[in-house]
Amino acid sequence: QVQLVESGGGLVQAGDSLRLSCAASGRTFSGYAMGWFRQAPGKEREFVASFSWGGGTTNYADSVKGRFTISGDNAKNTVYLQMNSLKPEDTAVYYCALRRVAYASSVVSAYAYWGQGTQVTVSS
Numbered sequence: 001q002v003q004l005v006e007s008g009g010g011l012v013q014a015g016d017s018l019r020l021s022c023a024a025s026g027r028t029f030s031g032y033a034m035g036w037f038r039q040a041p042g043k044e045r046e047f048v049a050s051f052s053w054g055g056g057t058t059n060y061a062d063s064v065k066g067r068f069t070i071s072g073d074n075a076k077n078t079v080y081l082q083m084n085s086l087k088p089e090d091t092a093v094y095y096c097a098l099r100r101v102a103y104a105s106s107v108v109s110a111y112a113y114w115g116q117g118t119q120v121t122v123s124s
Contacts, residue, residue: 002026002113004096009118012086016122020081022096022115033104034079035111036070038092038120045095050104051079059104064090086122093117 008020022034035050049070050059058070069082079096097111105111 002098004098004113004115006096006115006118009120011121014087014122014124016086017084020094020118022079024077031102033099035097035104036081036094037097038094040092045108047106052102052104054102088122088124091122093119
């Protein structure tokens with residue numbers, strides 16, 4: 001059974017940085033793809049960034065490109081989301097997700113496994 005556990009959220013000021021972690025357990029994830037999504041109150045869940053374990057391929061939403069960086073540590077089965085220059089509009093619950101294929105996706109329904117989410121709040 002795959003389990004994903006996020007951590008690292010919190011309350012910060014605009015311009016600050018945070019690093020989210022997503023620890024995966026249950027099996028080896030080499031060759032699979034993982035993504036970070038977020039959901040603000042009253043809004044749909046949206047794509048933030050994705051990472052393919054096999055080739056290290058990354059992809060970002062336009063709204064975070066240049067500010068956020070996704071990376072993975074295969075030995076720790078952990079994916080990170082480094083968030084710099086945070087803005088109030090980045091406030092949301094952040095979720096990590098995994099899909100059992102090599103290629104990542106920006107589509108919510110493409111991911112079968114989800115973490116419980118971690119709150120990120122950015123004050124102005």
